[in-house]
Amino acid sequence: MKIGLDIMGGDYAPKATVLGAIEAYKTLSADQKLVLIGDREIATSILQENNANPDNFEFVHTTEVIGMGEHPTKAIVQKPDSSISVGFKLLKEGYIQAFSSAGNTGAMLVGGMFSVKTIPGVIRPAMTTIVPKLKGGLGILLDVGANADCKPDNLLQFGVLGSLLAESVYGISNPRVALMNIGEEEEKGNLLTQASYHVMKDTNMFNFVGNIEGRDLFSGEFDIAVCDGFTGNVILKLAESFYVITLKKGFKDEFFDRFNYEQYGGSPILGLNQPVVVGHGISSPEAIKNMVLLSKNMVESNLIDKIKQAFQ
Template sequence: MKIGLDIMGGDYAPKATVLGAIEACKELGADQKLVLIGDKPAAQSILEEQGFSCDNFEFVHTTQVIGMGEHPTKAIVQKADSSISVGFQMLKEGQIVAFSSAGNTGAMLVGSVFSVKTIPGISRPAMATIIPKLKGGLGILLDVGANADCKPENLMQFGVLGSAYAELVYKIPDPKVALMNIGEEEEKGNLLSLATYPLMKDTELFNFVGNVEGRDLFSDQADVIVTDGFTGNVILKMAESFYVISLKKQIKDEFFTRFNYEQYGGSPVLGVNAPVVVGHGISNPEAIKNMVLLSRDMYTSGLIDKIKQAFQPQ
């Protein structure tokens, strides 16, 4: 099993990505090999500095990098020898089973859709994130940025994706799926949530438990919370600030510590034909390690096959 990592993606690449690759390598199984995609001489130099054998990895040298501010579609097309473009080509051809990067999020989404493509039956892929729970454990929130505008059928499908992800990767049995809204009552909400509710209520594809409000985010009321990408991204950015604020206020609390993005590595792109994980642009080695391990777990859990089965024509 070969797992691809873009070592040029992120604000602190390639140093942080290669150091993260070293830590990930220590936790991979004997049959699991990490493929480093990017500037090979730079990577080898860092590995030599760390006294870590280059033989632990495979290398694919690339000559271009997609910057954080570049237009995603143009960059993917015009920079065919970039680490992201090459990574997706390898994923498409089956040379690697999973691919992760802390680089340009838009380019990762474009690459996912146009390279490995969306699973048949799914209209739009979604990005998910982890939500710590007050009583311990975690929940899943999606979409958190892939789709700013959504239709009811999109949210319905996100429920299927999130439920499968929670069950297979995080071992949550029969995950409770809820719809983020401004009230718990069925008749509350905007046009999107009002139209989505009956679709979720009538489905047998997941365990729908109704609407939840923002105050329920960290409770045990739901394991998977579905919303549009605009709302989800606002929630995500606010939640990320809790950890930063706790540090600035010198608050030592186990719950706030679990908001540290480093522990989760990245956001999976759910609904495409192979495991893809997008990391935070400021990812440090710990985050890179966890991003790689998440991409591996998505593959070994059989998540993609489970999603494909859910969307097969009946």
């Protein structure tokens, strides 16, 4: 298996990404190879400075970088030799079996949809985030920003995608899918959630457990919470800001520790024909390592095949 990593993506790239690759390498088996996509010369020197053997890695040299603030679609078209563009080319050709980057999220989403493309039957791919639970364990929230405007069919599909991720990668059996809403009762909500409840309550595609509210995110009895990407993105950033505040205030607690994005590695883009993971812009080496391992887990668990079967 060849696992592709964009070493130019992220606020602390290429140093943090190459250091992360060194850590990820230590966990790989002999038949798993990490392919570092980016400036080969810089990567080699960082490896050598850190007493890592460049021969342990494969390199694909690129000459361009898509910046964090660049317009995704324009950047993908105008920078064909960027690490993200080349990464997707390798993924499409089957040279690598997974691709991850802590770079421009929009470029990763657009690049994925342009190159490896959306799985037939999936209306739109979705992005996920991990939510720590107060009683232990985790929940999956999606969509967190790929689809600002959604229809009930989108939310129904997010339930399927989230369930398969929870089962395949996180080992949660018969995962419970909840609808993020503004009341517990069936009739509560906006037009989207009212209609979504209606299609979800009758589905046999996943285990629907009803509505949850904002206050239930960390305590509710669910494994997957689905919402439109606008709501999910607001929730994600608000929750993250709370974690940052507790850090700044010096509060130490097991629950808040589990907000640390580093341990989750990144957000899979669900619904693409190949495993793709986007990392946090501020990714540390630890986060990069876990992003690589998450993309490897997506391959090993056959998540993509399972999604393809579900949408056949």
